Amino acid sequence: MQFITLLIASAAAVSASALPKKTPIATGQGFGVITIRSGSEIQNSGVQAANSGLLIHAKSQNASCDADTNFATFYINKEQELHLVESTSSARPQTIYVDRSEKGQGLIGYTTGAQPVPGAGEAKGWTVDNNELKFKGTGIQACSGGVDGSWSLWLDGPHKAGNNESCISVISSAIKSDKPIGCWYTE
Numbered sequence: 297m298q299f300i301t302l303l304i305a306s307a308a309a310v311s312a313s314a315l316p317k318k319t320p321i322a323t324g325q326g327f328g329v330i331t332i333r334s335g336s337e338i339q340n341s342g343v344q345a346a347n348s349g350l351l352i353h354a355k356s357q358n359a360s361c362d363a364d365t366n367f368a369t370f371y372i373n374k375e376q377e378l379h380l381v382e383s384t385s386s387a388r389p390q391t392i393y394v395d396r397s398e399k400g401q402g403l404i405g406y407t408t409g410a411q412p413v414p415g416a417g418e419a420k421g422w423t424v425d426n427n428e429l430k431f432k433g434t435g436i437q438a439c440s441g442g443v444d445g446s447w448s449l450w451l452d453g454p455h456k457a458g459n460n461e462s463c464i465s466v467i468s469s470a471i472k473s474d475k476p477i478g479c480w481y482t483e
């Protein structure tokens with residue numbers, strides 16, 4: 297009995313420590329994002345930004361960062377816009393948008409500097425609910441087959457976003473960054 301209790305206690309300790317810490321994310325607070333989909337190869341993958349889109353599993357996001365990192369750092373402002381934390385050497389904000397139109401199929405992209413949000417794109421509506429990143433209540437899916445073995449991220453919806461095959465829904469878990477690293481991400 298004692299043994300079983302101990303076993304259960306230690307199993308619980310292991311799985312609790314494997315879970316990301318759920319520290320609430322305040323407006324303007326820097327955070328990273330990991331994808332949660334247990335049993336898949338993209339469980340606990342850090343979200344990256346490159347080529348005006350979000351991805352996971354790229355060897356390098358090829359960004360110019362203020363410190364060494366291969367993951368993106370974000371913040372949400374009062375207008376519910378999702379931004380990439382800027383490098384100190386860059387003065388051009390990079391802002392994430394989604395295109396929920398029939399053509400866009402849930403595309404997630406980002407603009408750089410004064411670039412307008414394209415066509416049907418929307419930038420306002422991002423929230424972190426109980427540490428999950430969502431756009432107007434909708435979560436995210438990941439699609440394999442991206443550049444360099446990566447998976448591209450799309451708004452959740454039909455699992456053929458952008459005619460990509462094998463898309464799966466994930467939980468995008470926001471993890472507070474105590475020292476957000478600013479980067480300049482490739483356009």
Ligand SMILES: *[C@@H]1O[C@H](CO)[C@@H](O)[C@H](O)[C@H]1NC(C)=O
Nearest residue numbers: 346347354356357358443444
């Ligand atoms: C990063 O740069 C390398 C070398 O140019 C390229 O092969 C790779 O596809 C780039 N990665 C991304 C995510 O664009």
Ligand SMILES: CC(=O)N[C@H]1CO[C@H](CO)[C@@H](O)[C@@H]1O
Nearest residue numbers: 439440441442448458459460
């Ligand atoms: C990961 C992946 O396959 N991405 C493709 C998804 O669809 C868009 C638009 O058709 C392509 O540009 C991507 O390469």
